[in-house]
Amino acid sequence: MATTTTNFGWDIPQSTDLVKDGATAIAALGQDIDTALVGLKGGTTGQILSKTSGTDLAYTWITNDVGDITAVTAGTGISGGGTSGAVTITNSMATAITTSGDTLYGTGSGTFSRLGIGSTGQVLTVAAGIPSWATPSSTTPGLNLISPSSIAFSGTSASTSAGKTVFSACTSLSLNGVFSSTYDNYLIIVAPFTQSTDVMNFMRLRASGSDTTSGYNNAGWYQSAGSAWNTNPDVTDAYYHQQPGTSQGSSVINLQNPNLSFATLMNNQRAKVGQGSGNVSSQSGTTQFDGLTIYQASGNFTGTIRVYGIKN
Amino acid sequence: MKITEIDYTTTPETITERDATPEEMAQWKADKAAEIARQNELEAKASAKAALLDRLGITAEEAALLLG
Numbered sequence: 001m002a003t004t005t006t007n008f009g010w011d012i013p014q015s016t017d018l019v020k021d022g023a024t025a026i027a028a029l030g031q032d033i034d035t036a037l038v039g040l041k042g043g044t045t046g047q048i049l050s051k052t053s054g055t056d057l058a059y060t061w062i063t064n065d066v067g068d069i070t071a072v073t074a075g076t077g078i079s080g081g082g083t084s085g086a087v088t089i090t091n092s093m094a095t096a097i098t099t100s101g102d103t104l105y106g107t108g109s110g111t112f113s114r115l116g117i118g119s120t121g122q123v124l125t126v127a128a129g130i131p132s133w134a135t136p137s138s139t140t141p142g143l144n145l146i147s148p149s150s151i152a153f154s155g156t157s158a159s160t161s162a163g164k165t166v167f168s169a170c171t172s173l174s175l176n177g178v179f180s181s182t183y184d185n186y187l188i189i190v191a192p193f194t195q196s197t198d199v200m201n202f203m204r205l206r207a208s209g210s211d212t213t214s215g216y217n218n219a220g221w222y223q224s225a226g227s228a229w230n231t232n233p234d235v236t237d238a239y240y241h242q243q244p245g246t247s248q249g250s251s252v253i254n255l256q257n258p259n260l261s262f263a264t265l266m267n268n269q270r271a272k273v274g275q276g277s278g279n280v281s282s283q284s285g286t287t288q289f290d291g292l293t294i295y296q297a298s299g300n301f302t303g304t305i306r307v308y309g310i311k312n
Numbered sequence: 313m314k315i316t317e318i319d320y321t322t323t324p325e326t327i328t329e330r331d332a333t334p335e336e337m338a339q340w341k342a343d344k345a346a347e348i349a350r351q352n353e354l355e356a357k358a359s360a361k362a363a364l365l366d367r368l369g370i371t372a373e374e375a376a377l378l379l380g
Contacts, residue, residue, distance in 0.1 A: 150318060199351070211339070237343075297346065
């Protein structure tokens with residue numbers, strides 16, 4: 001009676017079978033082996049066996065994948081690699097970034113370095129040949145518009161936005177915190193400017209919120225179209241500022257040294273429709289002024305004022 | 313007299329309205345008195361000038377020519 005092999009179940013004779021039956025049993029075994037190993041038949045040079053399913057002895061000859069990666073070598077800017085199994089490569093620039101806002105810059109051929117983010121308001125600049133974050137100079141050469149730290153007024157309205165103070169129907173207007181040690185000299189432009197009443201509008205210097213009311217002198221003049229020059233009488237309690245009356249006027253004032261321990265000098269060019277005027281004035285004290293007031297004793301004035309610091 | 317103060321060092325800005333201090337009122341009155349005196353002086357000068365021109369029997373333009 002025939003039995004089967006342990007692993008594949010091929011028929012084999014038992015030791016008690018009759019000799020005459022041996023040839024038949026061997027033939028059956030041979031056929032089983034032939035059938036089972038048919039997958040080994042065929043193939044060409046270089047091919048390899050590949051399983052076609054999970055069934056025992058289910059395989060076939062296949063051509064191995066052409067160009068399989070046999071090694072991964074990390075080049076410039078990456079790290080990792082290997083020659084077997086799963087390999088990992090890493091972008092070195094990506095791992096150099098550790099913090100939000102980081103930037104990378106080259107330090108030479110194929111090399112780089114991390115630059116951490118700067119602080120609020122800083123700008124990217126170059127120092128010693130490499131980029132860096134730096135706090136910009138608070139002042140640049142030329143005219144710098146100055147925004148007052150506070151204003152005070154008597155009248156209908158006044159407000160400051162982006163360094164421009166607009167006022168309407170005021171009898172006095174003070175700008176505080178416009179003169180400082182940052183600048184020696186200032187340009188003040190009051191334009192447009194008009195008044196409800198034709199009286200002189202004056203300007204006073206102030207410090208720590210208080211106007212200075214003495215020490216001034218004024219040499220002023222004016223000429224209406226077609227008429228002779230006239231002079232303004234001197235006053236000692238304020239600078240002359242402007243007197244356009246109900247006409248349209250403006251003033252351009254160069255003010256020197258208001259925040260220095262030195263006399264504060266004014267060059268004021270005034271204009272209104274049909275008349276030119278001006279004054280050269282002084283304030284002889286050595287107070288370090290930080291602001292100014294424009295005012296008039298009757299009626300009111302309306303316009304816009306800007307103060308610029310002049311930086312070397 | 314009301315004074316409105318706007319402090320731009322705070323966010324948002326701080327707006328305060330107050331009465332003028334006695335010192336501010338005194339200065340305002342002094343400025344007003346000075347302005348009245350100045351106007352009176354100007355009017356007096358203008359009157360004196362007109363009277364002089366009248367006595368001389370010339371116009372302001374003719375006087376300017378003389379002085380020119």
